[in-house]
Amino acid sequence: MAFMSLQAQDPFQLFDTPFTNGKAVIPINGLIWMGDQAFMKQQIKDKLAAGFSCIKMKIGAIDFTSEIALLKKIRQEFNSDEIELRVDANGAFLPEGALEKLKQLAALDIHSIEQPIKQGQLQDMAVLCDQTPLPIALDEELIGVFTSEEKSRLLDTVKPQYIILKPSFIGGFKGTDEWIALAEKRNIGWWVTSALESNIGLNAIAQYTSAKKSILPQGLGTGSLYINNIPSPLVVDQGAISYDTAQPWQLDILKH
Numbered sequence: 001m002a003f004m005s006l007q008a009q010d011p012f013q014l015f016d017t018p019f020t021n022g023k024a025v026i027p028i029n030g031l032i033w034m035g036d037q038a039f040m041k042q043q044i045k046d047k048l049a050a051g052f053s054c055i056k057m058k059i060g061a062i063d064f065t066s067e068i069a070l071l072k073k074i075r076q077e078f079n080s081d082e083i084e085l086r087v088d089a090n091g092a093f094l095p096e097g098a099l100e101k102l103k104q105l106a107a108l109d110i111h112s113i114e115q116p117i118k119q120g121q122l123q124d125m126a127v128l129c130d131q132t133p134l135p136i137a138l139d140e141e142l143i144g145v146f147t148s149e150e151k152s153r154l155l156d157t158v159k160p161q162y163i164i165l166k167p168s169f170i171g172g173f174k175g176t177d178e179w180i181a182l183a184e185k186r187n188i189g190w191w192v193t194s195a196l197e198s199n200i201g202l203n204a205i206a207q208y209t210s211a212k213k214s215i216l217p218q219g220l221g222t223g224s225l226y227i228n229n230i231p232s233p234l235v236v237d238q239g240a241i242s243y244d245t246a247q248p249w250q251l252d253i254l255k256h
Contacts, residue, residue, distance in 0.1 A: 001172075001204040012203060012233075012249055019210030022233075022245035026210055027217040029054040029086060030239065034061030040070060051238035054084040054111075054217040060092025064101060071108050080109035084217065091118035091140060098128055106133035112162055115139045126158045135161035139193075142179065143169045151182050163188060164219070166195040173208055180212065193219030199232040206234065206241055 005011040018024035030052030032043045040057070047055055055074070059067045074083060085108070093101055093116045105113060112135040117124060119141040129136050138160045145151055155163075163183050167176045176192070183190050192209040194202050206220050220241050231250035235242050 001201065004204075012200075013207070014204055015207040015211045017207065017210040020207050020243055022243050024210065025240035025242040026206060026220060027054065027240050028052075028220045028236070029056040029084075029217045031219070031221055032057040034058040036062060037066050037070065040067075041073075044070070044074060048078075048083070053082070053239050054086065056086040056088060056219065058090065059087050060089050064104075068104055068108075071105070071110070075108050080111075084111045085109070086111045086114070088114040088139070089116045091115050093117050095121060095124040095128075098124075099131055102128070102132050102134055102136075110134050112137050114164055115141065119143070122154070122157050125160075129158055129160050132161075135189075137162035137164050139164040139166075142166075146171055146175065148178060148182070151179060155182055155186055155188060159186075160188060163190045165190055165192045167192070167205055167208065168195045168197060168201065176208070189216070190214070191216045191218050194221075198226065199230045199234055203232060203234055203243075206243070 001014065004014045008014055013020050019026060030047030030050065032040055032047065032055060034040070040062075044055065044057075057067075057071070071085065071087075074085065087105060087110055095117050098116050102113065102116065114137045116128060116136060125136075125138075125141065138154075138158065141154065141158070142163060142165070145154055163179060165176050165179055167173055170176060170179060180190055191214060192205060192212070194205050197205065202220065209218055209220065217239075221236055233244045233247040233249065235244050235247075
């Protein structure tokens, strides 16, 4: 990002795409953080009111029965054509009980589940990906896997339905490019997710993602978590992120 910024005519415009030029948007998922049932329920209401059609819910913090009840409530109000539901277990399930939980989730028309069991259990994950009734996406599993041989071995062993790409954690844009090429060769889907970057990092990742022309909702909404982020042209509205070229970067905040 830094080298591309140095070479660019505008240090904040790293890729020449319709998104960067303010003429296109990138659909993103609305992220629901783990917490008690009331907290998660309020977040869901807020995301739906904000116009998101794809919601990603972190699960594993409260009991699974309560999480299933929350998801059922959403499905009672919105079918899968109206709201796409993704869940992220962050490795919360044990291998021996994971498949049964995946079956319960699949009954609710869940789009996919990220990292159902902890990373590093490749054989258990491979069995899950083979038997799963809903698509599995690898996330933390990709971190620390850097050579092309290691990446190929991981994908060939586990055979996931999707991989989640966080450029900051997997070798930057070059590392992400390699994961995408290896995944597409194996008909494995993918999307890009930010990893708590400030708006400067989120801007670079969003522009990179726009150049890939993926039609799936991406995970690029984490910049809103900050209370002291750098004001930028990035705008999240109606379930999408856009780049408003009429809004300047307000870098004065860096002086304080």
